[in-house]
Amino acid sequence: MSELLPNYRIQVLLPLPLSGVLDYLVPEELILREGDFVTVPLSGREVQGVVWNSNPEESDVPLDKLKYVIRKTDLPSLPESLMKFISWVAGYTLSPLGSVLKMALSVPRKFDKPKKKTLYKLASELPDKLSPARTRIKETAVGNMPLTVKSWCEIAAVGEGVVRGMIKAGQLISVEVSGEENFLKPDIGLKRAILSGEQSKAAEHIVQQQRKGIFKAVLLEGVTGSGKTEVYFESIAEALRDNVAQILILVPEISLTTQWLERFRERFGAEPAIWHSEMTPAQRRRVWWATIRGEARVIVGARSALFLPFQHLKLVIVDEEHSTTFKQDEGVMYNGRDMAVVRAKQMNCPVVLASATPSLETLINAESGKYDWLYLGERHGPAELPDMMSVDLKAEPLKHGSWISETLRDALNENYKNGEQSLLYLNRRGYAPLTLCRSCGHRMECPNCSAWLVEHSQFNRLECHHCGFRRHKPEICPQCEAENSLVPVGPGVERVAEEIATLFPDARLAVMSSDEISSSKALKRMIESIERHEVDFIIGTQIVTKGYHFPMLTLVGVIDADLGMSGADPRAAERTWQQLEQVAGRAGRAEHAGRVIFQTYQPNHPVLQALISGDKDLFLEREAASRESQNLPPFGKLASLIVSGPDKNKVIGANKALASKAPHSKNLKILGPVPAPLSYLRGKYRYRFLVKADVNVNLQNEIRHWLDQLPSQPSVKIQIDIDPYSFY
Ligand code: ADP
Numbered sequence: 164m165s166e167l168l169p170n171y172r173i174q175v176l177l178p179l180p181l182s183g184v185l186d187y188l189v190p191e192e193l194i195l196r197e198g199d200f201v202t203v204p205l206s207g208r209e210v211q212g213v214v215w216n217s218n219p220e221e222s223d224v225p226l227d228k229l230k231y232v233i234r235k236t237d238l239p240s241l242p243e244s245l246m247k248f249i250s251w252v253a254g255y256t257l258s259p260l261g262s263v264l265k266m267a268l269s270v271p272r273k274f275d276k277p278k279k280k281t282l283y284k285l286a287s288e289l290p291d292k293l294s295p296a297r298t299r300i301k302e303t304a305v306g307n308m309p310l311t312v313k314s315w316c317e318i319a320a321v322g323e324g325v326v327r328g329m330i331k332a333g334q335l336i337s338v339e340v341s342g343e344e345n346f347l348k349p350d351i352g353l354k355r356a357i358l359s360g361e362q363s364k365a366a367e368h369i370v371q372q373q374r375k376g377i378f379k380a381v382l383l384e385g386v387t388g389s390g391k392t393e394v395y396f397e398s399i400a401e402a403l404r405d406n407v408a409q410i411l412i413l414v415p416e417i418s419l420t421t422q423w424l425e426r427f428r429e430r431f432g433a434e435p436a437i438w439h440s441e442m443t444p445a446q447r448r449r450v451w452w453a454t455i456r457g458e459a460r461v462i463v464g465a466r467s468a469l470f471l472p473f474q475h476l477k478l479v480i481v482d483e484e485h486s487t488t489f490k491q492d493e494g495v496m497y498n499g500r501d502m503a504v505v506r507a508k509q510m511n512c513p514v515v516l517a518s519a520t521p522s523l524e525t526l527i528n529a530e531s532g533k534y535d536w537l538y539l540g541e542r543h544g545p546a547e548l549p550d551m552m553s554v555d556l557k558a559e560p561l562k563h564g565s566w567i568s569e570t571l572r573d574a575l576n577e578n579y580k581n582g583e584q585s586l587l588y589l590n591r592r593g594y595a596p597l598t599l600c601r602s603c604g605h606r607m608e609c610p611n612c613s614a615w616l617v618e619h620s621q622f623n624r625l626e627c628h629h630c631g632f633r634r635h636k637p638e639i640c641p642q643c644e645a646e647n648s649l650v651p652v653g654p655g656v657e658r659v660a661e662e663i664a665t666l667f668p669d670a671r672l673a674v675m676s677s678d679e680i681s682s683s684k685a686l687k688r689m690i691e692s693i694e695r696h697e698v699d700f701i702i703g704t705q706i707v708t709k710g711y712h713f714p715m716l717t718l719v720g721v722i723d724a725d726l727g728m729s730g731a732d733p734r735a736a737e738r739t740w741q742q743l744e745q746v747a748g749r750a751g752r753a754e755h756a757g758r759v760i761f762q763t764y765q766p767n768h769p770v771l772q773a774l775i776s777g778d779k780d781l782f783l784e785r786e787a788a789s790r791e792s793q794n795l796p797p798f799g800k801l802a803s804l805i806v807s808g809p810d811k812n813k814v815i816g817a818n819k820a821l822a823s824k825a826p827h828s829k830n831l832k833i834l835g836p837v838p839a840p841l842s843y844l845r846g847k848y849r850y851r852f853l854v855k856a857d858v859n860v861n862l863q864n865e866i867r868h869w870l871d872q873l874p875s876q877p878s879v880k881i882q883i884d885i886d887p888y889s890f891y
């Protein structure tokens with residue numbers, strides 16, 4: 164037996180946090196290739212894995228110690244391109260290979276066979292008179308699209324009763340499908356926009372890159388409302404002429420893009436495949452299968468869609484490429500935008516990075532000629548860019564307990580009288596960021612984190628936004644026991660809404676924050692109600708900066724433009740500029756002119772100067788110069804190591820050991836350890852090292868070598884973050 168064995172040894176990668184592959188033997192009757200799914204034994208269990216190497220070199224594991232592969236799973240094999248991408252991401256982020264595979268295979272029950280299903284399509288003949296709800300269904304239906312009852316409810320925002328009623332009346336006709344619901348083929352000729360000169364030039368450029376079938380990164384920069392979406396829709400339509408092409412569009416937070424999906428449906432007469440974390444297992448499975456079979460042609464998703472098993476990826480688009488939500492902040496810490504560029508490069512196709520406020524990293528790549536650079540400078544149609552001004556709160560102090568200056572209040576009043584919509588922006592959830600005892604000064608803090616509890620007026624609750632801890636707001640101070648002495652300090656969106664309600668008792672308000680909007684359905688309802696002009700004032704957190712188009716919105720008031728300017732984050736100023744520019748971009752997107760008012764204590768801050776003058780180039784040049792002088796990204800490399808654990812002494816011990824072995828050279832410096840800004844989080848003490856290096860240093864190698872010298876300790880966790888975006 165032993166003579167035969169060497170030919171039959173393979174290496175299998177398991178979706179477990181293991182850094183390497185495991186060796187197994189192949190039974191004689193099986194033929195296995197790389198990418199095949201297999202079931203193997205592991206410590207008495209059966210585990211699914213992927214054949215990673217079918218012809219490994221000699222290994223130290225003696226053959227008679229090896230176990231046999233149990234069976235081959237009946238699944239299409241993992242495309243080689245995805246295996247390559249998984250390996251690359253693991254190497255770059257210093258994550259265990261198995262953890263990245265696990266992420267790529269996060270499709271529950273993907274091994275199940277799909278069940279039979281009943282879908283419903285619109286009857287070809289419908290009565291002329293239909294109820295408003297039924298009309299909604301009729302109007303939402305594009306072409307012959309059969310859908311589940313649930314999908315109809317979602318798409319047309321109607322109750323299940325309406326759909327069932329139409330089925331009964333023969334207005335919706337059942338279609339039996341075996342297996343998964345197919346994705347309809349996008350209809351590329353359906354509803355072409357007539358592009359402006361600069362729009363068609365941009366679209367043409369992307370199409371040309373796409374036809375060449377080689378890798379190229381393209382920055383599509385355009386002021387808010389300039390038609391970037393129309394431009395890349397056009398390039399998607401062109402790419403779809405290739406009958407097998409698959410196209411991936413990454414968006415910051417898929418559940419926040421109902422307007423986008425509607426536009427897509429109108430343009431292509433079909434829904435794209437959607438991929439995000441809130442999906443049900445059945446929905447995930449459907450998209451995963453449709454992708455690996457090459458049936459899903461257009462996939463729009465959150466960053467994890469990069470790990471879908473594409474067969475013929477021909478174009479990648481990253482919308483709002485500056486968005487920090489592309490960075491995954493736990494587990495495998497990767498940046499979806501950067502990895503999209505890598506994925507495109509490996510697949511030999513172009514990648515388009517679209518934004519009104521591109522990241523400095525991308526701008527510098529465009530400036531140096533590494534990326535192509537397309538620019539749209541005009542808003543579509545009659546829309547003009549809004550007028551911007553700041554209110555200096557030092558010169559015009561706020562009244563006690565008020566967050567709206569007189570200037571802003573007058574503007575809101577005028578807008579309201581004119582019947583136009585106003586948006587108040589404050590990136591803070593809840594009622595007040597801090598609750599304090601008037602008698603003894605005690606601050607209400609989270610027991611698990613070094614953070615204040617945020618007051619939420621609904622249910623009279625205090626909440627930790629880091630760990631989710633909640634408690635009822637106490638009647639007496641837990642420290643001095645004074646009664647009724649706990650007072651809210653500072654504003655959150657709920658408190659601003661309260662002030663607006665007092666100022667404009669008859670006005671209709673909508674608060675847009677993740678507390679109010681618990682589902683994408685709720686969000687859809689709110690957006691539609693704003694579109695129908697059932698709302699006069701919108702008070703929102705950064706949810707509202709996400710690319711919405713509200714034609715009647717003409718005034719944006721920023722309650723606290725200084726929020727987020729300071730802190731340990733080297734990108735603080737850039738990020739504040741991006742957020743404020745984006746929220747300002749919501750104003751005046753149709754025929755009515757828009758106006759933006761920033762309330763600030765620092766009217767001379769470069770961020771505000773850049774916004775108001777419209778001269779962002781000077782600001783970005785200065786940002787770039789300052790980062791270059793400090794050797795910060797993209798001019799230098801940066802990584803952060805968070806050392807954490809429940810036992811403070813053990814964490815400090817680990818810090819000392821790490822510090823003693825820390826590499827230092829002319830090109831690489833290690834700063835720390837220092838307590839992280841959030842020095843206690845979810846019951847764990849946290850310290851941070853920062854690794855700064857020149858661009859030519861192999862940061863991953865240095866860090867790997869450094870950590871390899873230390874024994875691992877189960878009670879202390881070391882989290883490595885390459886290119887960190889989070890500094891708390
Ligand atoms: P951006 O993505 O740059 O913010 P959008 O693509 O959302 O801009 O365009 C802003 C608005 O202008 C949208 O309502 C869009 O439908 C409209 N629009 C842009 N370009 C055109 C065009 N060429 N024809 C018709 N409508 C357009």
Ligand code: ZN
Pocket residue numbers: 609610611612614627628629630631632845
């Ligand atoms: Zn907490």
